[in-house]
Amino acid sequence: MLDLPDLPVRPVLDDLARALADHGTSVLVAPPGTGKTTLVPLALAERGLRVVVAEPRRLATRAAAARMAGLLGEEVGRRVGYSVRGERRRGPETVVEVVTSGLLVRRLQADPELPGVDVVVLDECHERHLDADLLLALLLDAREGLRPDLRVLATSATVAADRAAELLGDAPVLTAHARTHPVRTEHLPPLRGERIEACVARAVRTALSEQDGDVLAFLPGAGEIRRVSGLLADLSDVDVRPLHGRLAPGEQDAALREGARRRVVLATAVAESSLTVPGVRAVVDSGLARMSRVDTRRGLAGLVTVRVSAAVADQRAGRAGREGPGVVYRCWPEHEHSTLPAHPEPEIRTADLTRLALELACWGTPDGSALTWWDEPPAGPLAAGREVLRGLGALDGGVTPRGRRMAELGLHPRLARALLDGAEAVGDELAAEVVALLDDDTATTETDVLTALSRLRGDAPGSRRWRREVGRLRRAVPSRGGSSGDAALVVALAHPERLARRRSADSAEYLMASGTAVELPANSGLRGSEWLAVAVADRSPGSARGTIRLAAPADEDLARAAAPALLTRTDEIGWSDGDVRAVRVERLGAITLDQRPINDPDPAAVRRALLDGLHAEGLEPLSWNEESRRLRQRLGFLHAALGDPWPPTDDESLLQRADQWLEPELSRARRRADLRLSADVALRRLIPWSARLDDLAPDRIEVPSGSRIRVDYRGDQAVLPVKLQEVFGWTRVPHVADGRVPVVLHLLSPAGRPAAVTADLESFWRTGYPQVRAELRGRYPKHPWPEDPTTAPATRRTKPR
Template sequence: MDDRNGQLKSQGELPIDALLPELQQVLAERSSAVLVASPGAGKTTRVPLALLGAPWLAGKRILMLEPRRLAARSAARYMAASLGEQVGGTVGYRVRMDTKVGPSTVIEVITEGVLTRMLQADPALEGVGIVIFDEFHERHLHGDLGLALCLQSQSVLRDDLRLLVMSATLEAEPVAELLGGAPLLVSEGQAYPVETNYAAKPVSGRIEDAVARTALEAVQRHEGDALVFLQGAAEIHRVAGLLRASAALPAATEVIPLYGALSPEAQDRAVASASPGERKIVLATTIAESSVTVRGVRIVVDSGLSRVPRFSPRTGMARLETVPVSVASADQRRGRAGREAPGVCYRLWTEQEHRQLQPQSEPELLGADLAPLALELAIWGIADPFEELAWLTKPPAAAYAQAEELLRELGALDAQGKPTAHGKMMAELGMHPRLAHMVLEAKPLGQGEAACELAALLGDRDLLRQTRSIDMRLRVEALRGRGYSAAGEQPDPAAVKRLTAEAREWMRAAGITPQPRGQASAAMSADADATGLLLALAYPDRIAQRRGDIRFLLRSGRGAAVQELQPLSSAPYLATAELEDSGTDSRILLAAPITLAELERHYADQIIDEADVRWDRGAGAVRARRKLRLGALTLKETQLENADSELVMQALFTGIAELGLDMLPWTKQARQLQARIALMHTHNTSWPDVSEEALLSSLPDWLGPYVGGMRSRNDLSRLNMAQIMESLLSWQERSQLDEEVPTHMTVPSGSRIPVDYSDPAAPVLAVRLQELFGLQRTPRIAGGKLPITIHLLSPAHRPVQVTQDLANFWQNTYFEVKKDLKGRYPKHYWPDNPLEAAPTNRAKPRPQS
């Protein structure tokens, strides 16, 4: 062991110390290991120092990943102090916007995103001996990505690279298997007993009220400081207000927030010990669950909620969703009360609700926006992330495909999925791809500084939390020190300072020189006017067009709405930065106006000039319009002259298909012809199929030659449908049709009677009974295959009998019918033997000459 580690003994034994020799031996023999150590065991600060003198390290560095910047800085400071040094000596850290390393730094504590950038710059990680993944149970996206890339680097480029995964509440066996059957080491933590109290009944009303009430009761009943877990910064500020306003708050008790967006100084103040004679109540998000010890805490109040990102492939939008904590997270939170002495934990849920919690938190990879991941993998050279990399949890295929589509839209990937030069520059900035694209595209427009300010604003919580306005320009003005007098809200000076520093850091990364504020008043106003364009660059799929009082249509085709009437509700076009996916129409939370001229200028290569030729059902005609479209948005629409005749014909056929063949000018003759042809098709399928379904499905074939130049229902009225139906037949078929399926039949009286083919399966011959005297059998058509259905009529042409068996009628039914008809029509001729009687179309037969 390095002699510097001897100093650790003087600082007190920790449970992990007993395991360090075994860990050193394992890593001397193996390239990977998994270490599970309970909270308080000391793994974060003891393990890296214990590996300093390992022979296999051979002068290389140790990288230790922490999921949060606060944890990275705290761990580095603690280890440096253990060695009697300042940060930047043997121990340093790298986090976004803050780096303290020096020439002699061996242990670098870094955040997960920093590892991704280091791997992209040097896939072999030359000069690194081991990568330690601390608190891996939190399963952040960049942690999973970093492990997958390190495993491939270890497999292909660096078989001597060591990997160590450490966690407090991890199901370790799958991780050990992923690392090639790595040894699994377990250390029990040093934890004092913590009394756990559950709520008697589920919380009703606002959770903030219940949390504040419970926290006040707890600090009155117990000694020590309190750590209160809430789901987000907004809830923290509401609870802070309730506590500070309460007369029950003990004297000399300070209420301190702790969440990721705070400045490093504010975070450090929250985790430091309270001043002598004072107490503190720290209101924290999941940032305080692990890695960080908040000094002096004896009381934990847990709301039981956390806020996690959820990406919806259906909408293409990410949102933060409040969910119950897992059992593992709840145990982590409770353990905060027992780090330094016995403590107490108040859980704002019942024991019954506790039994229904998920055992582990869901990996961020399953619910996050995967655009950053997809870009990193493309640059790494991965064509198929599901097969080429070893994952503990594979990315969801639908979300990954949508991420790739967005990257193509931003110009980061080409059609084959390869990274473009623009995409590589985006990744180097370290921003979300949307924001990186915005900054790079804004730079040549002279709007680089404004874009970096917007990137800082969009990456943080709303600077103006109280205003109901969705106008992003107000936030830009507030960041620039102009306040927000319209609603009487002034932004938090600390937040303005932090965001300004972050914007300057983005400018430095992008090579943008900020303008001196005293000389930039006009430029700043112009920048504010460009806010909509800049947002459109970052969120091209969320450009919105007004379609009602508060309703908009997004370029992607989704609906969106402003919650209430406000100035931007009447804007013709908006670039929306933040949407809340809620039902049919998403709720617009942040946006800025953009002009049609800006869209036409900056999206000219994406605007489609198309002919929209369609059937207008209301007008009963084809309407031809020229449309300029940007996605689902119609930017301009004008009358289209000389529309393509083929498109017009297709639209006309669409109208006929919608309304049916009845909209054509059918005559009785045409319908009869259609029915006769249908009858022949029934008995011989080589004949044309003229059923409604067949004709509708083949309109271009049989109707196309006759509708040239026609555009409306009125034009169609000129068609001769009988002629069109006849054109479907050859000359031989026409002759055969007239012979086998005649339009008329001559009956014994000499009359020529039309045949009704309305039902091709049962053609009807309606004839007065007296005209059939002497006809012994039913006539048949279609080559003798089909008997005619005879409707026998009275002298007044009223039906008296229907039959397809005339012989049977004469033999069995005629005499009953005769009695009735003879009574009603006594002057007419009703012979006793109809088969020998003379047929007649008069009352009585003419006398024989």
């Protein structure tokens, strides 16, 4: 029997073994530090089972194998081994192998029967990484068909195990309870204008002064860890240790090992649940994490910084209470804690699904519908991923041989394409170097790919890991010689839609082929480059532009060579800046490469452009004189009074029928100036009975004085403004619109000022006129003011002397 440590998981080991033997599946709920990652696989192996443990992260994979081998008193590679991409330590005696979830997916793809494996342990399945969700779906499918005897154990650090048990066929759920100590919570939010790194450094100093033991600080990424480490460089009696997945193995081991002095471990999310960090009595939580996100609209995909969930914050805090009473210092205001999301968003809902789409195609279910999922892949992002694969030549109905080759490389399909095609174009050495950098862009703080490569070829931090990956990639492709060619071409082969051209001279802003605007940081040595092949860009929430994090200088010839599928040549004929614009444009995606005027544009396209211009600017491009305005008013009046077939003449109605009443002009016109004809000529084409227009809506009406007065049709009435003396003798107002509408008389004084308004002369002469006469005859004594205007002669003159 193994002499296993007395950890909280020990009491459930026998029950767990029975559950797997009887049911074939099981779920183990056990918080970090209970021994579920190390004791469970060893206990199963002692019962004669060959065990594969799938971990979500490389660092956890190596650490778990080292811990188990240590319990056996052996070196890693004997009974306990591990495999990660590019590195493997196992032998003929190995009965427990720890692997990354992604690597186990590749093994399943190569042989779905998983020969030589009795149990698969899915560790930390609650973290919901994309590879882990896919692995679970593929294992369930393999169990249903080829390997019903394959036992699957899902372990979780949270109590949210119901869904996992349901997926595993109503699997038994066992629970191991951790022995924890009380953890006190303190909130130390950033001061005004303080960056999160400075806030974390301040909280670390507070923790060191107030607490015993080591301090574990959670930060979102390697960049923030570097900056906080710099802010703590003056701590002479404390070891400051970074801990993240991109470190060399020796540096990771140093962070996990207690020493003679106090430690401050600056860690990413890798230390939340997958690892045991001994000696910790205080936790500092930045409240931030790096999550995979895709912005398909802007063509940006990658890791973004987000607030942690309440569940993650609780997990982080729990690290302080493993060995005694502890304290967690949270770098956000206490009142904001209630606004945190309850649980982290599963990666399958937010990430770029191109790689998942390739794995599904290799499995034979491109849309994933034949699989059982924890959460089904969103249809839109999955379809977008398949579209990318078609563009890369990986899909053509089903997966192509090229697509299978891409999947075997263990890279994102974009990077696999860059490696395969880049090796052909620039040689396998340079292609492998650039792809290794792009796959691990945290290996450099440079924004220039060329500078980053130069430093990695030397002895920069992360260079050993980078060189190891370069060697793996070179072995994966046929040898094509040395590092001849342009690194920017390899970058562009991976991300052709991120080829970018400077907006203008002296500008740090670029337009990518995807249509997204990005800019270089202020201190970038790439400023001044006309073209860039952008490898990494991100966008802060609320920002209109993205920020370039890693790019290589390029030129137009390289852009054309790298992205021929994005090249388009189109004739663009439309309305722009107040006139017809007809140009022949060559573009690379959204980037204009060249444009020239078209001497003989398509008349139909010009006609559409002119109509668009009229809709955009109204009817102003036409020539509107007094006659055409009055004709429009008369037609509008008849439409209101009589309806069809008299047309409406408001702007919207005329614009809707512009292709009818402006047809001859539109057919001949080539630019705005060609429409400046007198509008009344065109409007008359709308008149159904031109002979009757003057009968129904006469332009002028003759009054008793003999004057022909122009009728005002601007409103919904026909109005005749006329001097009062000129209508003596009229007892009834004239009617228009076939006698249906009385003309409204605006009766004017001799000076032309309004005296009265009426459409009922008989009533006006009887009741209104006497008052008007009394008020005005003294003011205008030279004009006639008869007592009986119905019998008096009409006149436009004064009284005779």
